[in-house]
Amino acid sequence: MLPETPQLEAFLAVATTLHFGRAAERLHVTQSTVSHRIRxxxxxxGVALFDRSHRSVQLTPAGVAYLKRVSGAVRDLDRAEQDARAVGSGRQGRCVIGYSGAASCTPLLDALEAVMPALPQVQFELQRRALLEQLDAVLSGELDLGSSFLPIPGGREGLEVQAVAALPLRAWVAADHPLARAERAPLSALAQERWIVLSDRAEAGFSSFLRRRGGGGQAPPIEADALDATFDLVRRGLGITVLPATPVAPPGVRGVPLVGLPAAQLSVFWRTGPLHPLVRALIEPADRSQRGPQAQPEGDGHPEDQRQQPR
Known part of the structure; x- marks a missing residue:
């Protein structure tokens, strides 16, 4: 049978004071309670830890050996309790978040920016994965939270899904492109353009999602596996791309509002069960941003639009 924590605390108090009365005062209990716990x-x-045969209380050799081990064990127990409370409250721990290419500039990252200063002991890790990989990783516990602009496929038990943002889609073109000064454009206006698409590996089918709605152009698309590479190719005039609106357009690139397309809806998902406190801390500010001005960016890349964008 393992000793109980109050018994160990009584042992440490008596071992350090060598006096049952002072130990009781330290523990805020009666002296008889301390004596009972020591017995x-x-x-x-299975051995005597204290020699009570003289007027003073002394540790036995067995008590000396026990003290060396128990003092460290009790400190570890205290730390374990503190760590458990910190993790349980969301003030400490590790939170692994999955995202795909087009979801890397979203209210989810705004939520991260909002909560991180208050959680300096939390280790946040972002992993870029395709949607199907994220779903499997969330169910297995590798990811605490997944996110995507694509519809989350049904038929998967054990997942909770919540929409947190709806961002209008933009046609991103070079600053000197003929469409760069258009107030808006239909998707059909891009039919003769060479498209630059995030590879399905990176974006889990976002490009396929657009192609099913009439986008894609006549020429074979250029595939890029990163968002910054996509915008760099657009800036160089090598093609155009369609992605959700961002608060500030990348340099040398203009976002033209598209008509006739629904907004891209960002959803987050997590494993069914007790909600990870760090996930809750992220979902709540991200969900609030859906109802605020950041959820519906009105800027299209002009400098004057950028000044009006909330941050």
Whole structure:
């Protein structure tokens, strides 16, 4: 039978004060309670830990050996309790978040920016994965939270899904492109353009999602596996791309509002069960941003639009 924590605390108090009365004062209990706990501990260990044959209380050799081990063990127990409370409250721990290419500039990252200063002991890790990989990783526990602009496929038990943002789609073109000064454009206006698409590996089918709605152009698309590479190719005039609106357009690139397309809806998903406190801390500000001005960016890349964008 393992000793109970109050018994160990009584042992440490008596061992350091060598006095049952002072130990009781330190623990805020009666002296008889301390004596009872020490007797129970000695019964559990099977040897006498204190020599009470003289006026003063002394540790036995067995008590000296026990003290060396127990003092560190009790400190570890205290730390374990503190760590458990910190993790349980969301003030400490590790949170692994999955995202795909087009979801890398979204209210989810705004939520991260909002909560991170208050959680300096939390280790946040972002992993870029395709949607199907994210779904499997969330169910297996590798990811605490997944996110995507694509519809989350049904038929998967054990997942909770929540929409947190709806961002209008933009046709991103070079600053000197003929469409760069258009107030808006239909998707059909891009039919003769060479498209630059995030590869399905990176974006989990976002490009396929657009092609099913009439986008894609006549020429074979250029595939890029990163968002910054996509915008760099657009800036160089090598093609155009369609992605959700961002608060500030990348340099040398203009976002033209598209008509006739629904907004891209960002959803987050997590494993069914008790909600990870760090996930809750992220979902709540991200969900609030859906109802605020950041959820519906009105800027299209002009400098004057950028000044009006909330941050």
């Amino acid at each position: 129970k501990l000695e019964e559990c260990v």
